[in-house]
Amino acid sequence: MKASKETLLWMYEKMQEIRHYEETMAQVYLEGKLPPNIQKGLAFDIGSGPVPGEMHLAAGQEPVAVGVCAHLTDHDTVVGTHRPHHFAIAKGVPLDAMTAEMFGKVTGLGKGKGGHMHLFDPQRNFSCSGIIGASLPPACGAGLAAKKLGKDWVAVAFFGEGAANQGSVHESLNLAALWQLPVIFICEDNKWAISVPKDKATSIEWVADRASAYGMPGIKVEHNDPVAVYEAAGTAVERARRGDGPSLIEVKTDRYLGHFQGDPEVYRPKDEVANLRKNDPILRLAAQLRDAGQMNEAEDAAITARARQRVEDAFAYARASAYPEPRDALQHVFA
Amino acid sequence: MNSTRKLTMAQAISEAIGQEMERDPTVFVMGEDIGKYGGIFGATGGLLDRFGPDRIMDTPISETAFIGTATGAAAAGMRPIAELMFVDFFGVCMDQIYNHLAKNTYMAGGNLKLPVVLTTAIGGGYNDAAQHSQCLYATFAHMPGLKVVVPSNAYDAKGLMIQAIRDDNPVMFMYHKGIMGLPWMAYYEGSSGEVPEEAYTIPFGEAKVVRPGSDLTIVTLSQMVQKSLLAADELAKQGVNAEVLDLRTLVPLDRAAVLKSVAKTGRLLIADEDYLGFGLTGEIAAIVAENLDTVALKSPIKRLAVPNVPIPYSRPLEQFVIPQISHIVDAAQQIMKTRVTEGAYA
Ligand SMILES: Cc1ncc(C[n+]2csc(CCOP(=O)(O)OP(=O)(O)O)c2C)c(N)n1
Numbered sequence: 001m002k003a004s005k006e007t008l009l010w011m012y013e014k015m016q017e018i019r020h021y022e023e024t025m026a027q028v029y030l031e032g033k034l035p036p037n038i039q040k041g042l043a044f045d046i047g048s049g050p051v052p053g054e055m056h057l058a059a060g061q062e063p064v065a066v067g068v069c070a071h072l073t074d075h076d077t078v079v080g081t082h083r084p085h086h087f088a089i090a091k092g093v094p095l096d097a098m099t100a101e102m103f104g105k106v107t108g109l110g111k112g113k114g115g116h117m118h119l120f121d122p123q124r125n126f127s128c129s130g131i132i133g134a135s136l137p138p139a140c141g142a143g144l145a146a147k148k149l150g151k152d153w154v155a156v157a158f159f160g161e162g163a164a165n166q167g168s169v170h171e172s173l174n175l176a177a178l179w180q181l182p183v184i185f186i187c188e189d190n191k192w193a194i195s196v197p198k199d200k201a202t203s204i205e206w207v208a209d210r211a212s213a214y215g216m217p218g219i220k221v222e223h224n225d226p227v228a229v230y231e232a233a234g235t236a237v238e239r240a241r242r243g244d245g246p247s248l249i250e251v252k253t254d255r256y257l258g259h260f261q262g263d264p265e266v267y268r269p270k271d272e273v274a275n276l277r278k279n280d281p282i283l284r285l286a287a288q289l290r291d292a293g294q295m296n297e298a299e300d301a302a303i304t305a306r307a308r309q310r311v312e313d314a315f316a317y318a319r320a321s322a323y324p325e326p327r328d329a330l331q332h333v334f335a
Numbered sequence: 336m337n338s339t340r341k342l343t344m345a346q347a348i349s350e351a352i353g354q355e356m357e358r359d360p361t362v363f364v365m366g367e368d369i370g371k372y373g374g375i376f377g378a379t380g381g382l383l384d385r386f387g388p389d390r391i392m393d394t395p396i397s398e399t400a401f402i403g404t405a406t407g408a409a410a411a412g413m414r415p416i417a418e419l420m421f422v423d424f425f426g427v428c429m430d431q432i433y434n435h436l437a438k439n440t441y442m443a444g445g446n447l448k449l450p451v452v453l454t455t456a457i458g459g460g461y462n463d464a465a466q467h468s469q470c471l472y473a474t475f476a477h478m479p480g481l482k483v484v485v486p487s488n489a490y491d492a493k494g495l496m497i498q499a500i501r502d503d504n505p506v507m508f509m510y511h512k513g514i515m516g517l518p519w520m521a522y523y524e525g526s527s528g529e530v531p532e533e534a535y536t537i538p539f540g541e542a543k544v545v546r547p548g549s550d551l552t553i554v555t556l557s558q559m560v561q562k563s564l565l566a567a568d569e570l571a572k573q574g575v576n577a578e579v580l581d582l583r584t585l586v587p588l589d590r591a592a593v594l595k596s597v598a599k600t601g602r603l604l605i606a607d608e609d610y611l612g613f614g615l616t617g618e619i620a621a622i623v624a625e626n627l628d629t630v631a632l633k634s635p636i637k638r639l640a641v642p643n644v645p646i647p648y649s650r651p652l653e654q655f656v657i658p659q660i661s662h663i664v665d666a667a668q669q670i671m672k673t674r675v676t677e678g679a680y681a
């Protein structure tokens with residue numbers, strides 16, 4: 001499936017939006033967390049500032065999110081990971097409520113109860129989890145529901161190459177293939193699971209090679225390229241919508257930042273990221289669009305400005321929103 | 336000889352593990368990011384350089400496999416330490432912990448030893464939300480077959496860790512993130528302290544009076560000990576002399592120490608960071624209630640804990656549900672103002 005000009009431009013704009021979102025968050029996250037306004041002796045205080053707690057950012061991993069979500073509608077389900085922003089943005093989760101959630105505000109997706117690893121947008125069928133390997137079973141459930149309801153909706157589970165060794169992954173792959181569920185499993189291989197590189201944790205080179213053991217197609221996307229992801233995902237989504245069952249796609253991608261913000265990255269070769277950034281997928285798509293005459297400089301500037309403005313607006317909205325009342329903590333344990 | 340220096344709780348734990356690894360070649364460690372990273376919370380800092388990757392083993396993200404591996408290796412003569420990065424992740428591997436590690440000794444009629452130490456991080460207070468902030472020690476203490484250690488400071492952590500490694504039974508060693516002394520998370524400084532260089536043990540089942548007092552007993556553990564001590568300082572200014580009892584281990588539990596202290600003060604506040612319902616606070620209260628023939632209460636018991644909601648992300652919500660120093664002070668003052676009813680059934 002070839003990407004149309006509109007799709008390419010949509011992916012480009014979304015990648016810009018994701019990148020600017022993550023870079024903005026990286027800055028905002030540091031507010032209030034550095035000396036001298038924290039406990040003496042600390043280098044960093046994870047619990048301070050307007051956005052406290054852990055923060056996993058996906059700069060560099062934009063292609064996998066946009067290349068897959070370009071095929072989806074609001075009816076289709078996406079289950080993301082602990083590093084969820086790129087998926088959420090590509091799925092169309094509203095930026096203002098998503099950002100307000102990370103600021104712990106009452107206007108957030110979960111009224112401030114969930115936070116960055118726990119974003120829920122039932123209207124757009126988006127959710128995620130801080131537990132590694134937890135995305136696959138609920139995606140199977142969404143696929144099963146679509147099948148029972150007679151709809152052509154599909155479900156996507158994103159998971160990291162580190163998660164690929166969790167039991168839930170294997171159980172879900174078998175179940176989805178056994179029941180021929182309309183699910184697309186996307187393994188996002190950014191080479192690192194916190195400090196542990198893939199080859200120190202996984203007995204084979206490609207997670208996608210496991211697909212054959214479960215009786216489903218395994219597709220390898222060897223480059224961090226949105227067009228390649230788009231094409232691979234297109235085949236898998238079509239197959240799922242037709243009722244021909246699940247697929248497993250593995251995408252090589254790059255983590256530009258630490259595992260979480262504040263990660264000293266003592267385990268990572270010093271020049272690794274600088275080298276990865278030479279292959280920035282956003283710059284490459286921009287060049288491709290220009291070379292093909294599909295985007296001129298003025299259009300590029302307009303797209304970039306629009307994407308950045310949406311991010312700025314979302315952060316402004318989040319900052320201006322109110323905190324929940326402390327007692328609100330007692331609400332919503334049950335529906 | 337006998338020299339001490341100030342260590343954080345994380346340093347004390349890794350020192351204890353290192354000393355036992357030197358003493359006993361069957362001790363080894365498995366877990367996620369315990370090697371080069373030194374453990375996300377520093378509990379294995381520096382150990383990879385000293386002992387190499389054969390004994391400090393980074394694992395895949397496969398908790399069922401590596402915790403079950405610890406059980407199997409223990410049955411075969413090793414003394415494994417396995418780290419579950421956050422206790423909240425127990426859900427993915429509970430079968431290996433609870434149906435096997437905890438029960439096999441019993442089901443084998445005592446003919447099987449499983450000397451496994453399962454280390455894990457607990458606690459909130461830094462806005463990590465519902466899947467990364469729980470304590471859950473009562474869950475593990477509830478189920479027979481696991482010893483449960485919950486230290487509040489560096490000195491205790493070292494002695495209890497060495498005791499845990501030498502124990503022939505499965506031990507859950509649960510450290511609160513907010514007392515590890517990490518350079519990236521605020522912590523209670525009372526948790527760092529002088530720690531002897533040589534190896535020493537602290538027996539399980541011995542609670543410690545960390546502050547003597549006469550008006551009221553605060554039974555507590557883990558980070559809440561540090562909060563309770565600061566609350567006791569504040570209470571002293573207000574004219575209330577609180578005794579703080581650090582349980583240190585939940586299994587075995589030092590019931591006698593609880594009764595002794597409450598017999599002295601006649602008032603009991605239980606300060607806990609786990610869930611309120613069906614948990615530690617109820618257990619401690621029940622111990623006193625069952626012994627009212629020998630222990631007299633002047634005031635009804637009060638329990639402080641997380642009010643049966645998942646830990647919320649947003650700061651004002653989290654600070655509302657996790658007992659704070661001010662909550663301890665307020666609860667203690669309320670206890671001082673109330674009286675048990677007199678002679679209803681006289
Ligand atoms: C069950 C479980 N185990 C461990 C963790 C801690 N943890 C959080 S992220 C992570 C690494 C995940 O690596 P990967 O799946 O490759 O995703 P990435 O972080 O690279 O996006 C680990 C071990 C967790 N959240 N849940």
